Amino acid sequence: METATANPKTAEETRLNRAFAALSDPLRRRLVARLAQGDATVNELAEPFAVTLQAVSKHLKVLEEAGLITRSRDAQRRPCHLDAAALGRLTAWLDGYRQLVEERYERLDALLASEEHHHDHDQDHPGQR
Amino acid sequence: METATANPKTAEETRLNRAFAALSDPLRRRLVARLAQGDATVNELAEPFAVTLQAVSKHLKVLEEAGLITRSRDAQRRPCHLDAAALGRLTAWLDGYRQLVEERYERLDALLASEEHHHDHDQDHPGQR
DNA sequence: GTTTTATTCAACCAAATCGTTGATAAACAG
DNA sequence: CTGTTTATCAACGATTTGGTTGAATAAAAC
Structure with missing residues (x-):
């Protein structure tokens, strides 16, 4: 997949930089929360x-x-509108890596289960570890 | 800076503050990306x-x-492990607000469509931008 | 023991960040 | 035109951040 590797400076990465930096401030996140209402x-x-x-x-x-x-x-006002697609890009970034971690975790689980040939307890995903 | 006195500031919010602030640095995000691999x-x-x-x-x-x-x-090493649940909390925060915006947008679409009684020009909705 | 490996702590510095006050601009209302 | 509302720009100070070097700690290897 894309998952920007060790690239110096893609435009996409610059955009992520700005977006995550913007959300790092608590007041800005409260503004986002407010704008989600309208x-x-x-x-x-x-x-x-x-x-x-x-x-x-x-x-x-x-x-x-x-x-x-x-x-x-x-008129003199400049109404602000929250951009849903921008939020979507951030969730996509986070979720891509989250899924990688969980896949690795599940593969490890499976490996452990297959090596346990004298037990056979169900190795279901335990929600929160 | 936010007032520490008049604002209770839930533990959840403090956690989000730290997490978003942590991801605001490009190098830290590259560390996260690396740790997603293992x-x-x-x-x-x-x-x-x-x-x-x-x-x-x-x-x-x-x-x-x-x-x-x-x-x-x-031994002397201190291996790092990326926490999937923490990433999940961030996506949940973002996605909650993203959904609010999209719901409002859809309601506005529906309202405009129902009030269109003398025109019928197509109100195209921009799926992904 | 001494040395090497892996990591952290401490002090410091340049640059960025966040807030302030005061001045300015733009669009209206009278 | 004068004044008001709405928002931005500019300059400044305090604090935080991200980097450095040098010293310290902890576990292993010699």
């Missing part, structure tokens, strides 16, 4: 938080440059 | 990169404190 302007987004409007404006710029949100225009 | 020691992990062993050691500490990896012991 589009909102900068003022609306800033209102619940104990920071200045300028700080929120900066955070939104980061989210926008990371491709996580898009912005339109309504 | 467990590895600090030396093995550091070898492909142009940074010192100590730098990688620090990064691994961050990943460990974020719960993304666990570590065992084999």
